[in-house]
Amino acid sequence: MKLKIERSALLKSLGHIQSVVEKRNTIPILSNVLLECDGTQLKLAATDLDLAISEAVEAEVMAPGGITAPAHTLYDIVRKLPDGSQVQLSYDAESQRLTISAGRSRFTLSCLPREDFPVMSEGDLPHSFAAPAASIKRLIDKTRFAVSTEETRYYLNGIYLHAANDDDGGAVLRGVATDGHRLARFDMEQPEGLNDMPGVIVPRKAVGELRKLVDEFEGDIQVSLSETKIRFTFADIVLTSKLIDGTFPDYSRVIPEGNDKIMEIDSKQFAEAVDRVSTISTEKTRSIKLSLSGDNLKLSVNSPEHGTAKEELAASYGADEMEIGFNSRYLLDILSQIEGDLAQMVLADSTAPTILKDLTDEGALYVLMPMRV
Incomplete structure (x- = not known):
């Protein structure tokens, strides 16, 4: 594997990818980012087994191939390289090391084989719709502060997304979060194709990663989901997460009707x-x-x-x-x-x-x- 890539493009992509990787891992491969190059693209991927992210970025590929490297270390190296530099990545199978060079800087990292990298099976995602990034950003901002951090009440550790009707009877996509002390509910216009969507609980970490990505994206995000997984597709980025396996409480009972x-x-x-x-x-x-x-x-x-x-x-x-x-x-x-x-x-x-x-x-x-x- 050998390629050249703009430092700014690699840094931006690694910034998205490495934030999914936990700082401490008992499974070594989960500390690594998967790097695969072919044609004119470098594809990066990371996972914690509950959440997976992948991104494709343009690169000058001299020799196709793939390897996994320590995500946070690689990100720190690229972050500290001179702005505007061309970064060369090359992997030597004999020494099992990845060499990162730019200008007079040269680093080598120990790697793990890409065959060990776990792939999150998505299965069938039968429900799909497109929603504006600005609307998803707003829904997250208006609700996520109320998401519970109490692990014993795991079914409250995310935003409950479902199709609903507002007070005027209009069809909406609704996000709800509560920690038992406060509740936040936000309605956005219901996208097409949402009618038979099951109610799902999107985990707190997935919500956080999604929020970072929508900040940099304009246009529509493609959302596909089943009862166990959800996938958000941007232009070159795909974020896939397991859903919380639990029943969100009947929040409508908490909203008082007799307040005068x-x-x-x-x-x-x-x-x-x-x-x-x-x-x-x-x-x-x-x-x-x-x-x-x-x-x-x-x-x-x-x-x-x-x-x-x-x-x-x-x-x-x-x-x-x-x-x-x-x-x-x-x-x-x-x-x-x-x-x-x-x-x-x-x-x-x-x-x-x-x-x-x-x-x-x-x-x-x-x-x-x-x-x-």
Whole structure:
């Protein structure tokens, strides 16, 4: 195997590929990136057995072939090579080493045979649709902050994707995430071919890798899936992931329907005030109390360790006076997703879940559980 490639093209591709590779692996081959060249292309691939990524990039191939090399080490070498340089990769079967050279720099890496590299079998992916990268990016951003990190509740460790109907009866592709304390739901226009799609839970790591890729891509992403796997196809990149084998809870039961107290407030001022007042809240509870009365909202924190903090804000609220407590970090996570000038809180009482909405974004809805303060 021997080829020449632009340093910038190789670095960009390795950046995508190496982030799938875990830093510590008990199986040596999983620390490696698969390099295969033929014709005018270098193909790179990596996997952790649950998630696989491959990418093709243009190269000047002198001798076709393939090998696997340590992913993070190779990425670091290419990253530190001079910008604009031509990188030559050549593998010597006798010494079983890959040589990387550019200008006066020369490195050799120990390799493992490509025959040892595991291939994730996709099987049949009967459901397929195309969706704009910008829409997928938005769905991820609006929901992934609420994905649970609690491994025992593995079925909450991802975004639940399914076909649904919105409040007006329109067909949508819906993403939902919850960790039991807050819930985020986002609807995007339903792409064609989605009608018989099963509901699937896309794992947290796959969501993270997908989010990095959509940042650099414009146009439509081809999504293909079965009940066990999902594949996202970009121009030259294919990301394939196993799905979480579990049943996502009936989230509609968490979204309250009887809330009748509505408060509207400047979202930016609200977020800044919550951030300021929560400075002295204890690390464990992060609790903050909201006192609603007329056109006035009082935020307060009372910490036995640090002292007290209070702030008042103007708000539009016409219902009975009430007090309710929240985890300030969870509240800030939701407020950071509200892009419009006004945030709306729909409340019932101090013990019932509260709905938060962005008045400029009908597709997004958030639910936050209260806490005792």
